[in-house]
Amino acid sequence: xxxxxxDTANIFNTLIEESPMPIALYIGENMVIQVANRAMLKAWGxxxxxxxxxxxxxxxxxxxxxxxxxxxxxxxxxxAYEAKEDKVVLLNDNVLQTFYFDFIYKPxxxxxxxxxxxxxxxxxxTELVNAKFKVEQSEALFRQMIxxxxxxxxxxxxxxxxxxDANDDLLKIWGKSKAVIGLxxxxxxPEIIGQPFPELLLQVYDSGVAHYGYETMARLERNGVxxxxxxxFVYDPILDQDGQVSGIMVVANEITLQVISKMxxxxxxxxxxxxLYDIPMATAYYETENIIIRLANDEMLRFWGKDKSVIGxxxxxxxxxxxxxxxxxxxxxxxxxxxxxxxxxxxARLLVDGQEEKRWFSFTYKPLKDSNGEVYAIIHAAMxxxxxxxxxxxxxxxxxxxxxxxxxxxxxxxxxxxxxxxMIRNEGDEKKANMVRKMDQxxxxxxxxxxxxxDVTKIQSGKMTFNPVEFNFDAAVEEIVGEMQHISSKHxxxxxxxxxxxxxxxxxxxxxxxxxxxxNAIKYSTDANEIDVTTFNQDGEVVLGVKDYGIGISxxxxxxxxxxxxxxxxxLQHTYPGLGLGLYIxxxxxxxxxxxxxxxxxxxxxxxxFFALKIKSIR
Numbered sequence: 001x002x003x004x005x006x007d008t009a010n011i012f013n014t015l016i017e018e019s020p021m022p023i024a025l026y027i028g029e030n031m032v033i034q035v036a037n038r039a040m041l042k043a044w045g046x047x048x049x050x051x052x053x054x055x056x057x058x059x060x061x062x063x064x065x066x067x068x069x070x071x072x073x074x075x076x077x078x079x080a081y082e083a084k085e086d087k088v089v090l091l092n093d094n095v096l097q098t099f100y101f102d103f104i105y106k107p108x109x110x111x112x113x114x115x116x117x118x119x120x121x122x123x124x125x126t127e128l129v130n131a132k133f134k135v136e137q138s139e140a141l142f143r144q145m146i147x148x149x150x151x152x153x154x155x156x157x158x159x160x161x162x163x164x165d166a167n168d169d170l171l172k173i174w175g176k177s178k179a180v181i182g183l184x185x186x187x188x189x190p191e192i193i194g195q196p197f198p199e200l201l202l203q204v205y206d207s208g209v210a211h212y213g214y215e216t217m218a219r220l221e222r223n224g225v226x227x228x229x230x231x232x233f234v235y236d237p238i239l240d241q242d243g244q245v246s247g248i249m250v251v252a253n254e255i256t257l258q259v260i261s262k263m264x265x266x267x268x269x270x271x272x273x274x275x276l277y278d279i280p281m282a283t284a285y286y287e288t289e290n291i292i293i294r295l296a297n298d299e300m301l302r303f304w305g306k307d308k309s310v311i312g313x314x315x316x317x318x319x320x321x322x323x324x325x326x327x328x329x330x331x332x333x334x335x336x337x338x339x340x341x342x343x344x345x346x347x348a349r350l351l352v353d354g355q356e357e358k359r360w361f362s363f364t365y366k367p368l369k370d371s372n373g374e375v376y377a378i379i380h381a382a383m384x385x386x387x388x389x390x391x392x393x394x395x396x397x398x399x400x401x402x403x404x405x406x407x408x409x410x411x412x413x414x415x416x417x418x419x420x421x422x423m424i425r426n427e428g429d430e431k432k433a434n435m436v437r438k439m440d441q442x443x444x445x446x447x448x449x450x451x452x453x454x455d456v457t458k459i460q461s462g463k464m465t466f467n468p469v470e471f472n473f474d475a476a477v478e479e480i481v482g483e484m485q486h487i488s489s490k491h492x493x494x495x496x497x498x499x500x501x502x503x504x505x506x507x508x509x510x511x512x513x514x515x516x517x518x519x520n521a522i523k524y525s526t527d528a529n530e531i532d533v534t535t536f537n538q539d540g541e542v543v544l545g546v547k548d549y550g551i552g553i554s555x556x557x558x559x560x561x562x563x564x565x566x567x568x569x570x571x572l573q574h575t576y577p578g579l580g581l582g583l584y585i586x587x588x589x590x591x592x593x594x595x596x597x598x599x600x601x602x603x604x605x606x607x608x609x610f611f612a613l614k615i616k617s618i619r
Contacts, residue, residue, distance in 0.1 A: 027117040031055040031071055043124055045092035061091050074105045075115050081105040085129050100129040157247040159205055161185040173254055175222035191221045204235045208245050211235040215259050230259035284380040291315045291331045305352045321351055334365045338375045341365040345389055360389040466506040473501045473542050474535055480511055484518045491522050491531050499535040501542035502617045505593045513586040517546040517609045525550030542615050547608040554603040561599055562587040
């Protein structure tokens with residue numbers, strides 16, 4: 001742009017127009033828009049045609065908002081009005097959207113002191129405000145999680161270990177009231193001076209490495225009396241946005257009674273038996289490498305469907321139905337290696353009232369060792385989670401059935417829509433025909449969502465089928481790209497296919513992954529017009545990459561993109577529709593084919609999605 005540097009007015013107008021800050025000038029009682037630079041027009045979601053119009057007519061959505069009244073007040077009083085992070089609803093892309101601005105309405109006065117116009121300067125702080133809301137929501141949720149947690153939790157801040165928060169359970173453990181909140185830890189709990197905990201906390205703060213304490217004794221004052229108590233606890237460092245330690249989360253579980261019981265049990269077998277019997281969780285005690293049942297409480301006998309006659313027998317003898325299941329072998333391995341075994345939602349088949357039933361348990365086999373480190377027994381603790389597993393399966397079955405039931409009517413509706421479009425188009429009514437075509441496009445989206453739900457239920461139930469064949473990888477990619485290019489006229493898909501690889505996999509499923517990559521690249525790069533697709537060989541694998549020039553994915557979010565139902569945070573959820581299942585399904589397909597899948601991206605600079613498969617041969 002050429003500017004006459006001697007033309008001051010021209011320079012001034014250029015400065016306003018090119019300013020990244022939204023600027024507008026309103027004149028007269030009706031607030032006619034005399035000036036509005038590009039930044040202001042962009043903020044309004046309007047073009048230059050609004051210049052010369054009354055503000056109320058140019059932006060009718062302001063009618064029920066306070067800004068027109070504020071402008072009149074500024075005009076009448078000649079007093080400027082300034083606001084920070086003020087909410088405004090504007091019509092953008094034909095959709096009412098919420099924005100936040102820092103802005104000033106400044107009255108401009110003539111030589112007689114009368115207001116002839118109002119200058120409006122603004123700064124769009126929508127992203128900042130939304131980020132602040134998100135942080136506040138996260139902070140509130142974090143606080144609520146602390147208060148609702150079933151264990152004792154507290155937050156210590158800074159190297160002075162200021163007690164920032166502590167839930168009721170932790171205050172109960174400390175024997176303190178909420179009056180200690182805000183105090184230094186040593187001021188609130190002076191009795192721990194001389195004990196190892198302050199030093200351990202500072203080590204965690206300085207090193208950034210968590211500390212785990214098991215069955216640790218602490219002397220604490222409760223009801224004015226010092227006593228010995230035992231805890232399992234964690235000192236977990238809290239990192240700020242820069243990765244620096246800003247505080248420590250304290251998580252504690254008092255196990256004083258358990259430890260005392262264990263000590264007494266070591267002195268007295270009878271006490272030990274009572275300890276096991278009194279535990280509300282199903283518990284058994286096995287001895288020798290043959291896994292002889294020495295103790296089993298009533299809850300465990302109920303799980304087995306047995307009575308006390310099993311005591312003194314091996315598990316193989318007492319519960320023969322377990323012999324064709326892995327549990328006896330696992331118990332013997334725990335006894336041999338001394339390594340604890342834990343399982344969540346493990347299926348077991350047990351005899352209940354003479355009938356074999358499937359049950360699911362979460363359980364632990366914990367080896368007990370003597371002073372020489374030799375295993376002498378195993379503690380077995382179990383919890384029946386059958387109801388939870390059945391509810392999960394019912395949910396998955398419901399999703400599967402619902403998806404199947406939706407598929408048939410949607411397919412019929414789609415067929416009717418296509419027939420209706422042809423009939424209307426033949427009658428010459430293009431407007432109505434185009435409306436039906438748009439309805440058909442929405443049905444395509446709905447069909448895709450239903451297909452994704454069906455695939456998810458198949459994955460979770462292990463029923464997704466694969467029909468592997470040998471096929472030319474580059475040719476398959478080229479065919480899919482050609483189909484996708486017809487769908488998207490805005491984006492040019494540029495291919496560089498050099499693998500010449502033949503793979504042995506399910507061609508349709510692999511195609512499903514490629515289509516998902518391309519669809520996402522188109523969807524998330526609305527401001528770009530190119531997509532790059534490459535294939536190449538590397539270490540016995542063929543690698544496919546789809547690169548877009550869109551919004552990108554931040555480093556801290558990349559590990560989530562292949563999770564079920566993951567979607568972009570914030571307002572962009574509405575900009576980019578979908579259930580967040582496509583990449584999850586793609587990842588499961590590639591894993592099932594023995595391949596790898598990953599993403600490389602920088603926020604705001606696009607993303608490249610990759611997957612790799614083993615090569616069968618090279619052509």
